Amino acid sequence: xxxxxxxxxxxxxxxxxxxxxxxxxxxxxxxxxxxxxxxxxxxxxxxxxxxxxxxxxxxxxxxxxxxxxxxxxxxxxxxxxxxxxxxxxxxxxxxxxxxxxxxxxxxxxxxxxxxxxxxxxxxxxxxxxxxxxxxxxxxxxxxxxxxxxxxxxxxxxxxxxxxxxxxxxxxxxxxxxxxxxxxxxxxxxxxxxxxxxxxxxxxxxxxxxxxxxxxxxxxxxxxxxxxxxxxxxxxxxxxxxxxxxxxxxxxxxxxxxxxxxxxxxxxxxxxxxxxxxxxxxxxxxxxxxxxxxxxxxxxxxxxxxxxxxxxxxxxxxxxxxxxxxxxxxxxxxxxxxxxxxxxxxxxxxxxxxxxxxxxxxxxxxxxxxxxxxxxxxxxxxxxxxxxxxxxxxxxxxxxxxxxxxxxxxxxxxxxxxxxxxxxxxxxxxxxxxxxxxxxxxxxxxxxxxxxxxxxxxxxxxxxxxxxxxxxxxxxxxxxxxxxxxxxxxxxxxxxxxxxxxxxxxxxxxxxxxxxxxxxxxxxxxxxxxxxxxxxxxxxxxxxxxxxxxxxxxxxxxxxxxxxxxxxxxxxxxxxxxxxxxxxxxxxxxxxxxxxxxxxxxxxxxxxxxxxxxxxxxxx
Amino acid sequence: xxxxxxxxxxxxxxxxxxxxxxxxxxxxxxxxxxxxxxxxxxxxxxxxxxxxxxxxxxxxxxxxxxxxxxxxxxxxxxxxxxxxxxxxxxxxxxxxxxxxxxxxxxxxxxxxxxxxxxxxxxxxxxxxxxxxxxxxxxxxxxxxxxxxxxxxxxxxxxxxxxxxxxxxxxxxxxxxxxxxxxxxxxxxxxxxxxxxxxxxxxxxxxxxxxxxxxxxxxxxxxxxxxxxxxxxxxxxxxxxxxxxxxxxxxxxxxxxxxxxxxxxxxxxxxxxxxxxxxxxxxxxxxxxxxxxxxxxxxxxxxxxxxxxxxxxxxxxxxxxxxxxxxxxxxxxxxxxxxxxxxxxxxxxxxx
Numbered sequence: 001x002x003x004x005x006x007x008x009x010x011x012x013x014x015x016x017x018x019x020x021x022x023x024x025x026x027x028x029x030x031x032x033x034x035x036x037x038x039x040x041x042x043x044x045x046x047x048x049x050x051x052x053x054x055x056x057x058x059x060x061x062x063x064x065x066x067x068x069x070x071x072x073x074x075x076x077x078x079x080x081x082x083x084x085x086x087x088x089x090x091x092x093x094x095x096x097x098x099x100x101x102x103x104x105x106x107x108x109x110x111x112x113x114x115x116x117x118x119x120x121x122x123x124x125x126x127x128x129x130x131x132x133x134x135x136x137x138x139x140x141x142x143x144x145x146x147x148x149x150x151x152x153x154x155x156x157x158x159x160x161x162x163x164x165x166x167x168x169x170x171x172x173x174x175x176x177x178x179x180x181x182x183x184x185x186x187x188x189x190x191x192x193x194x195x196x197x198x199x200x201x202x203x204x205x206x207x208x209x210x211x212x213x214x215x216x217x218x219x220x221x222x223x224x225x226x227x228x229x230x231x232x233x234x235x236x237x238x239x240x241x242x243x244x245x246x247x248x249x250x251x252x253x254x255x256x257x258x259x260x261x262x263x264x265x266x267x268x269x270x271x272x273x274x275x276x277x278x279x280x281x282x283x284x285x286x287x288x289x290x291x292x293x294x295x296x297x298x299x300x301x302x303x304x305x306x307x308x309x310x311x312x313x314x315x316x317x318x319x320x321x322x323x324x325x326x327x328x329x330x331x332x333x334x335x336x337x338x339x340x341x342x343x344x345x346x347x348x349x350x351x352x353x354x355x356x357x358x359x360x361x362x363x364x365x366x367x368x369x370x371x372x373x374x375x376x377x378x379x380x381x382x383x384x385x386x387x388x389x390x391x392x393x394x395x396x397x398x399x400x401x402x403x404x405x406x407x408x409x410x411x412x413x414x415x416x417x418x419x420x421x422x423x424x425x426x427x428x429x430x431x432x433x434x435x436x437x438x439x440x441x442x443x444x445x446x447x448x449x450x451x452x453x454x455x456x457x458x459x460x461x462x463x464x465x466x467x468x469x470x471x472x473x474x475x476x477x478x479x480x481x482x483x484x485x486x487x488x489x490x491x492x493x494x495x496x497x498x499x500x501x502x503x504x505x506x507x508x509x510x511x512x513x514x515x516x517x518x519x520x521x522x523x524x525x526x527x528x529x530x531x532x533x534x535x536x537x538x539x540x541x542x543x544x545x546x547x548x549x550x551x552x553x554x555x556x557x558x559x560x561x562x563x564x565x566x567x568x569x570x571x572x573x574x575x576x577x578x579x580x581x582x583x584x585x586x587x588x589x590x591x592x593x594x595x596x597x598x599x600x601x602x603x604x605x606x607x608x609x610x611x612x613x614x615x616x617x618x619x
Numbered sequence: 620x621x622x623x624x625x626x627x628x629x630x631x632x633x634x635x636x637x638x639x640x641x642x643x644x645x646x647x648x649x650x651x652x653x654x655x656x657x658x659x660x661x662x663x664x665x666x667x668x669x670x671x672x673x674x675x676x677x678x679x680x681x682x683x684x685x686x687x688x689x690x691x692x693x694x695x696x697x698x699x700x701x702x703x704x705x706x707x708x709x710x711x712x713x714x715x716x717x718x719x720x721x722x723x724x725x726x727x728x729x730x731x732x733x734x735x736x737x738x739x740x741x742x743x744x745x746x747x748x749x750x751x752x753x754x755x756x757x758x759x760x761x762x763x764x765x766x767x768x769x770x771x772x773x774x775x776x777x778x779x780x781x782x783x784x785x786x787x788x789x790x791x792x793x794x795x796x797x798x799x800x801x802x803x804x805x806x807x808x809x810x811x812x813x814x815x816x817x818x819x820x821x822x823x824x825x826x827x828x829x830x831x832x833x834x835x836x837x838x839x840x841x842x843x844x845x846x847x848x849x850x851x852x853x854x855x856x857x858x859x860x861x862x863x864x865x866x867x868x869x870x871x872x873x874x875x876x877x878x879x880x881x882x883x884x885x886x887x888x889x890x891x892x893x894x895x896x897x898x899x900x901x902x903x904x905x906x907x908x909x910x911x912x913x914x915x916x917x918x919x920x921x922x923x924x925x926x927x928x929x930x931x932x933x934x935x936x937x938x939x940x941x942x943x944x945x946x947x948x949x950x951x952x953x954x955x956x957x958x959x960x961x962x963x964x965x966x967x968x969x970x
Binding site: 086087088450456457458460513514515516517519520521523524525544545547561562572574576577578581582583584585 | 622623624625626627628629630631632633643649653654655656657659660662663809810812836838842850851854
């Protein structure tokens, strides 16, 4: 046999995979890796499969705090990362399964974290009662911090309340999950707008967290903009509808912009009087900002989406808005997907009664004085450290949309967790950069000769369709939730689509006899035994093309009999466990990985408590 | 054995052959052999070879007898014809099948027990007739199906899991085939697909009897220390003498070969094999040289692998007998059955 010798090695030779680095196996769990808050998706799906809805809800809440809310309106970075997309076209309905956990949970109140009875003497001010601030409060109250939330409006929830229509997110769901946090002993000051950061700092808080969102909708400065009251800014209009200040709109409505706010605007219009709603996009469909599913839901309601229309001016007759002029554009799109500035090919007038501008949001901090040590960048945004969430003035932290501009709820939650750690460390006089690292725990799932503790048989079922309220019925009132949630049968079927990517294929080189059994059985040709080489070279010598460079190659230590290495392309592994099943020596094993994510409470416990939660092991 | 089925999904970029099929289309049911059995690797090599040769599944006939090895045709090319004969009778049944239909590609999978003991008589006569088939022996030196007794191919001194080492001279299928004048003789190892797949492709394409003896360790009864047919022992002592590259028809030989070490041989149907001699002095067209070399290396404890002997000049069974090309099943009834008058004429010739 071609024995590999040491003197044949090169410096470019690929490094052997260090699976003790928590990131390696974490990255294999694509959904969890993609989630900013690193929600343990496969585990909660498994808990749902076992009917353990309370456990699934609590596991979700640990990382994302608002499972009921996010189960309806999350931006779902997990689903586009879902491994199932690489095998067939549709991801697991991760987001809506989260809602299943929330919908079917029982009374979990005694399992929620509790605010500490005794104060630790530190006072923290949180500005804005949105998801970022609520997350910070959730993490700090159990540690004894005195937390005060200042909210400008008369109700908590921030953009979740004002910008997401009730037919997508029922107010009861919002109220309930916000109450879980407030009831931990948070002081909530409503109708309390902070007009001066300087004045707030004089009030003696030990730390301040800014979670005020990106409250300013972008304007469209074209002729006629200020000549009619029927031209409004999307997020302001949605807020007015949410607070019942607006309850009607004209029959013909144009929505300018094609992001998720535009989708909420067009669907809201249909519920308060509009009959013909057009969403106007400047660019072709491939460049839309709205999520595919939000576009789908709007089009289901017969909203028309026009592409390649660039707004030119508003048409006002006798002081009344009667239409808009658009320039018709044509674009060239490169092979690499970049688009040119476009060529003008004509003009078109579209008559209308109302126009809603939904072309983006931006941050605005008119209330933060510029001479108190908080540095701003050229776009008038504060400069924030991406890890600690602290600005250039010590003790002031930012999170959510107010930190780095408009993102989404799950990012705000992730920021909140990080900021809470920083605030705790800051208040305790510890170094902010000296943070606990993530950890990983692995537990074998082998139960017997051919028994595994998880549902490893690949289920070819296609993604279940979310049932919707009848088209006629749903427009009757503004607050009829359109999505009905999965039925029990649908949930049972959908959970089986999850590939259990957290159940890792763990290899021990010294046990391998190179019989090729694992290579021969692998349905997606993940495995190869070959000579070591550099990565680019190795990728060309595998059982099947390994072209997804974002997915790591696992490279083992030298195999005992020939000195070759076991290489696994993680890209397409469906975690069916056949490699471990066919391995005669147990060199392959299926082990459940649990990513150990440090929170403020772990920092407070000195990392001692950073161990598996009771739900983390498959049972 | 494995109870879960292999998922019916595959790598989206799997290569396709000229029939538009992927290697997965050539699979059979999931193996019921012990996990880690060498036979499963041989199965995978057969799948790869048949896939690469663009063989239409319905033009393949899988033949076997009894034993662990003889179970394996169930694990590849489900859509092919198959016949699971009684113990040791695979060669005879294949002779009959081939007599009736010479258009199919015949692959027989047997073991050291099935071929070298109960089926030894069948085996040698198939060679004598130069039956046009690929005859694979999955050689592990034990009767795995009956719990690991030594078979006729066990080496002197090889130790069983329990009991005394073997004292009897082994029967070596390669030496027998060489002595009888088989026309394509190869030996390989289940753990070396780079060598094995081209050897099987050559054997399937060769016109005449092609023997591929494959050391295929029994992971349950013969993979321990002291066994001469274990994965570790085979890897330590096995020795390539002549490797093979298979070149399909109408393809040019592109690879660069060392001068004097490469030898191109044209097979039936226009494909070629290029022999890469690892041992320069070895001549795989000379029975005398091969025989001496193999004995010497065997006495030195080495396991010689590669294409050990090839003879393209001898006619295979049908050509030797002057039979027609058309399979009997495709002949019209009046051709197959000449009638009473003709039969009488024939019989009269013997009166």
